[in-house]
Amino acid sequence: MLEARDLSIGYGREPIGAGLSLSVRPGDILCLLGPNGCGKTTLFRTLLGLLPPLAGDVMLAGQPITAQSRTDIARRIAYVPQAHAPPFPFEALEVVLMGRTARLGAFGQPGRQDRAIAQEAMERLGIGDLAHRDYSRLSGGQRQLVLIARALAQEAPLIVMDEPTASLDFGNQAQVLAQIALLAQAASAEGCGVILSTHDPDQAFALEARVLLMKEGGMRAHGPAHEVLTASALGDVYGLPVSVETTTSGRKVCLPSLRGASSASEMRQNAGGGA
Numbered sequence: 001m002l003e004a005r006d007l008s009i010g011y012g013r014e015p016i017g018a019g020l021s022l023s024v025r026p027g028d029i030l031c032l033l034g035p036n037g038c039g040k041t042t043l044f045r046t047l048l049g050l051l052p053p054l055a056g057d058v059m060l061a062g063q064p065i066t067a068q069s070r071t072d073i074a075r076r077i078a079y080v081p082q083a084h085a086p087p088f089p090f091e092a093l094e095v096v097l098m099g100r101t102a103r104l105g106a107f108g109q110p111g112r113q114d115r116a117i118a119q120e121a122m123e124r125l126g127i128g129d130l131a132h133r134d135y136s137r138l139s140g141g142q143r144q145l146v147l148i149a150r151a152l153a154q155e156a157p158l159i160v161m162d163e164p165t166a167s168l169d170f171g172n173q174a175q176v177l178a179q180i181a182l183l184a185q186a187a188s189a190e191g192c193g194v195i196l197s198t199h200d201p202d203q204a205f206a207l208e209a210r211v212l213l214m215k216e217g218g219m220r221a222h223g224p225a226h227e228v229l230t231a232s233a234l235g236d237v238y239g240l241p242v243s244v245e246t247t248t249s250g251r252k253v254c255l256p257s258l259r260g261a262s263s264a265s266e267m268r269q270n271a272g273g274g275a
């Protein structure tokens with residue numbers, strides 16, 4: 001459905017990364033992992049057709065994304081940004097209805113069916129009772145779920161999520177992850193895939209996702225979480241000792257060494273690189 005081949009990404013002529021290849025098929029969950037500034041957002045923007053690739057192609061539904069209109073792209077990819085409060089008060093249902101825009105005609109207003117689809121998307125995520133609440137007054141986790149509902153209402157076969165659990169509390173992180181897992185399961189029958197970025201490798205294990213591990217704009221590894229997220233790969237990418245352990249319930253977890261983190265930080269400071 002979405003395929004990138006040997007992509008070089010960047011701004012203007014300034015390269016940020018190169019040699020990036022990935023594909024997302026129905027029911028896939030692909031996690032982008034990598035340190036701050038390694039190019040995850042830049043890659044997202046290129047995959048969404050917002051930035052032209054410096055080299056290589058992004059193919060969406062078999063066609064180069066650069067040749068597709070924004071409306072056509074929006075029918076195929078729903079984007080879930082990080083949740084921020086908007087400057088104007090909107091009802092949560094109105095925010096979800098915005099997901100229908102690409103499905104309306106040139107001057108179309110959302111009709112009864114669009115409202116029903118938006119309400120159903122909220123029900124599916126267990127937030128139907130928030131429909132008439134002021135979006136700007138919802139909690140961060142509730143807002144994030146509203147934005148996921150907006151993506152569902154868009155009825156696109158691929159959902160791209162930028163750090164969907166950032167700034168969420170422990171409970172809301174688990175809630176959003178559970179919804180992502182359900183989406184991909186339910187979606188596999190309907191032909192949907194999910195790409196998300198996260199700073200927490202444990203989430204890739206929890207979601208049993210495929211992982212694209214990035215370092216300095218390149219691909220350090222790509223494959224199933226249990227193959228890619230090794231102590232050595234994580235240690236190399238994040239620059240500190242990491243152990244990967246298996247809990248009694250069989251789930252893998254990553255444990256960074258705090259002693260290693262403080263000496264890595266001291267080394268950076270001694271080298272004049274700051275914290």
Ligand SMILES: Nc1ncnc2c1ncn2[C@@H]1O[C@H](COP(=O)(O)OP(=O)(O)OP(=O)(O)O)[C@@H](O)[C@H]1O
Nearest residue numbers: 011014016034035036037038039040041042043199
């Ligand atoms: N509009 C821009 N023009 C030029 N360079 C940019 C622009 N936006 C980001 N960059 C640079 O591109 C590099 C990659 O940034 P990017 O935001 O893609 O990283 P990231 O992996 O998403 O980081 P984080 O995890 O901190 O969100 C950084 O060096 C950043 O300074």
